[in-house]
Amino acid sequence: DAGVIQSPRHEVTEMGQEVTLRCKPISGHDYLFWYRQTMMRGLELLIYFNNNVPIDDSGMPEDRFSAKMPNASFSTLKIQPSEPRDSAVYFCASSLGPGTAAGYTFGSGTRLTVV
Amino acid sequence: DAKTTQPPSMDCAEGRAANLPCNHSTISGNEYVYWYRQIHSQGPQYIIHGLKNNETNEMASLIITEDRKSSTLILPHATLRDTAVYYCIVRVFNSGYALNFGKGTSLLVTP
Numbered sequence: 001d002a003g004v005i006q007s008p009r010h011e012v013t014e015m016g017q018e019v020t021l022r023c024k025p026i027s028g029h030d031y032l033f034w035y036r037q038t039m040m041r042g043l044e045l046l047i048y049f050n051n052n053v054p055i056d057d058s059g060m061p062e063d064r065f066s067a068k069m070p071n072a073s074f075s076t077l078k079i080q081p082s083e084p085r086d087s088a089v090y091f092c093a094s095s096l097g098p099g100t101a102a103g104y105t106f107g108s109g110t111r112l113t114v115v
Numbered sequence: 116d117a118k119t120t121q122p123p124s125m126d127c128a129e130g131r132a133a134n135l136p137c138n139h140s141t142i143s144g145n146e147y148v149y150w151y152r153q154i155h156s157q158g159p160q161y162i163i164h165g166l167k168n169n170e171t172n173e174m175a176s177l178i179i180t181e182d183r184k185s186s187t188l189i190l191p192h193a194t195l196r197d198t199a200v201y202y203c204i205v206r207v208f209n210s211g212y213a214l215n216f217g218k219g220t221s222l223l224v225t226p
Contacts, residue, residue, distance in 0.1 A: 004158075033213065043159070043216040056213060091158045103149065104214065106158025 004107035006092050012113045018080040021110045024073055025094030033104065034067055034077050035091040043091070049075065050097075082114045119203045124221045127197075133190040135220050137203030140184040145207050148179060149214065150188045152199040159202065159216065162188065193224045 005024040013019050025032050033048040047057040052069045060067070064083070069075040079086055089111050093104040120138040127133040139148065149164040163170055163177045165186075170177045176189040190197050202219040 042218055045213050045215065048213055093158065103151070103161030103164065104159070106160070109156075109158055 004092055004094050004105050006090075006107035006110050008110060009108065010111045010113075012115065013082055015083055015114055016081045017114075018078065019082045019086075019112060019114075021077040021090050021092075021112070023075045023077070023092030023107060025075070025092070026105055027073065028096070029094035029105070030072070030097055031095045032069060032075050033093040033095075034075070035093065035106075036088045037091060037109075038088045046077070079112075082112075084114045087112055087114050119205055119217055121201075121203050121217070121220045123218065124223070126223050126225060127190075127193045129195055129224055129226050130192055133193040133197065133222060133224065135188040135190075135201050135203075135222065136185065137188070138185045139203070139205045142183050142205050143207075146205050147207070148177065148186050149204040149206065150175070150177065151202045151204065151214075151216070152197075153202070153219070154196075154199040162201075193222075195224050195226065198222060198224045 004026055007022045011019060030051050034046040035043050036046055037043045044059055046059045047067045048055055049069045052072060065079055067077045089109045091106050091109045093106040095104045118141060147164050147166050150162040151159040152162055153159040162174050163172055165177045165179055167179055167183055179186045200219040200221050202216050204214050
C-alpha cells in the first residue's frame, strides 16, 4: 500500500495566483480530511469528506478556499487567489469509518509558500 | 471533546523509557484517548488508543488511570527516531470523526 499520496510536495507561487493541492487517499478508506499546519496555529482541520461528500467545512478560512472530492480516489484543495498568509504545510489524511483501530493515515504534506 | 493538557517538552536518554503524561480530567464515559506523533516534516502518525484498559502494541503502551482523568504513553526503549511531537487527543469513538490536535509534547531523545 502506497499510503496517502499528496502532490506537489512543495509549491511556491506568487500572491494572487491559483493553487491546487492534490490528494489520493488509501484505497477503501471512506473518510478524507484536509489539515493545515503553521507554527502559530498548529494543526487545523479545514474540511472532511465521507464517501466523497463534504461533511464539515467549518474550518475553511474563507471563500478563497474550496475543496472537492469527485471520486473515492482523488481530492483537491484549491486556493484562489492565494495570499502570503496561506503559506503553510497542508496535509491530507484518510481513514476507514468510525470504529477502525488504525486511526488516520496522513500524507507527507504539501509545503506551500506564497510570495 | 474533552480538553487535554500535556507538558510542552520533555527529554529522554536513548534506550531509556519515555513516559509522556496527559491530563484529561473532563473526559466522559464514551470518550477514548488517542495518541499520535509527528516527526519533523512528516504527517502525524497514529500510535495507540484506549478507553479504560491499558493497551500495548508494537510501538508503545498506554496506561489509563482508573478514574480515566489522566494517561501515560510509554515508549519502552526510546531511540533517536522517536524524537517528535506527541499529541494526546480525547474524543468520542465514532461521532463526527474529526480529530482536533492540540499543541502536544515535544519529545527530544538524546544520545
